[in-house]
Amino acid sequence: MKKSILTLFLVLPLMSSLAADATLTIDATRPVAKVSPILYGLMTEEINYCYDGGLYAELVRNRAFLDDAATPVHWSAVQGSGSAVTIALDPGQPLNEAIPTSLRIDVSQASPAAPAGVANSGYWGIPVKPVTTYRASFYAKAEKGGASPVSLAIESEDGATIFAKAAVPGLTGDWRFYEVTLTTGKDATLTTKARLTLKMEHPGTVWLSLVSLFPPTWKDRANGLRPDLMQMLIDLKPSFLRFPGGNYLEGDTIATRFDWKKTLGPLSGRTGHPGPWHYRSTDGMGLLEFLLWCEDMNAEPVLGIYAGYSLKGEFVKPGPDLEPYVQDAFDEIEYVAGPVTSKWGAQRAKDGHPGPFKLRYVEIGNEDFLDHKGTYEGRFAQFFDAIKTKYPGLKCISTVGNEQPDKKRIHGRKPDVLDEHYYRSVNEFLKDSPAHFEKYDRSGPKIFVGEWAAYETAFVPWDKRSKGGPPTPDMKAALGDAAWMAAMERNSDLITMQCYAPLFVNVNEYQWRPNLIGYDALNSYGSPSYYAIRMFSNNVGDSILKSTFSEGTAIQGTVTRDSKTGVIYVKLVNPEPAARELAINLNGFHSVASAAEVETLSADLTATNSLADPAKVTPVKSTIQGVGASFPLTLQPYSITVLKLK
């Protein structure tokens, strides 16, 4: 031990004479409880173009021509002087049953010098990066035994600049699959003002289906994920991922729920479905893609199981009517975690992942307190009994936490965990955080705060007016978030899991605000709340220490210790406009290094990050000296601070 850098003290009398605005006493002799090892996680659903137009790296929008029944939205005809073309949806030439329409392209005039065809504008542009290889693929057929080569290009919106190109030889009269790569040169400019084109050099009729373009993906996986967003998530060190929703699990109707069996296998077999957030999902992010996503983040799945209730009020009566849905949940569990010798485990192996995934938690439905017909009790009981009989090791999460936080039993069953959701104003969080969970009865189920976020203004996230605000929250919201996280961490004997929501937003169009991470087709950024969460989840021990603030202070916090390294993590939130001097008293410590690392996130209340200014509010690291039995720490105005004592 390097004694020179350590201040040694055996339970010394505390220096209470420090001139301070407030005191914090940390008691090492009394660990309050264990920190849940899976406290920090992520929640996800298809909202704000979170998968399509977001994490799922597909660049072509409306790739299967199913987004609109009348017109090929996001596609346009490409013609000019010396070329002419018309395009239309053609249900008469389907690729197959899953993709029951195609795009018909009638080229009436074209030549090698003046080709004609179609363009896709992507999700608010196709992102161009220099020296980058894109994988394009499509199904096509031509009228009467063939047509001219099809040339593909990533080009500027006006077609004047070609960033990358490739060609496939003549088509045949039958549907065939074509694949090419397109590579940009080193001079290609970074832009989203680009499109994908497919053009013909001779007159004729061609049909297209499932046109796809992928940039490089995380781990270079086909049908994969955006690397920049994946890295941001991995940096949060999530221990679990709750999927596939939220409302997205339930759908507006039973028919439009997340029907996991329809999301497996080749993309040509995935029809997609209308989502509850007013746009259609490709289902490119299917069940296996979610599981691979978990695996890549080293996070365990928290699997949302459709439980017979959809948002517009349709429900399945408990009893025999619900049995097929219970069986569907069994099949899903088997797909995720069953052996390859089982029917659905074998399907998973066929889909490319022989090994079972770890599965410990299933959530039965989503926000079923909204089922005003009161059928959840019966539905929950039926799922619970069936799952506990077949998979006794699985923990069942109930979704009625908000409605009945003290409810220990649902229809006679004690859920393992209750999911509670909190979307609240910053002021509500600041006011409620010091005592909210402290009041809970510890003999009830554990609590999963499966959705939470602070909003800055009087507009709540589901209020239409709130969408006038920026897609991601500002520093003020981060202060509310940090206070709430501190409350959950202090009570992590009870709050075993928690995750912010929503996770993602495409800044071009969104149905909800605030959201944690923003992006367009090319760039991404974390909100101040993202950095607050990163600071919290990266600095957590395994036991909670008793921490007491002096009366009347607005400062909030949480203290944990890592039993292996001995590091003490002190997290502090100063929601006030002035710097605050905090006298920290260490009670019952044998020794502490006189130098300590500090990480601070501090900014004006309305300061925020954006695509234009992605790092305006980011944490700053520093070191303080003079740490001892009692020592002062200055908290910046409007700040979140993590202090690491060794």
Ligand code: AHR
């Ligand atoms: O996160 C947005 C929505 O809020 C979720 O879909 C739903 O569960 C909640 O009401």
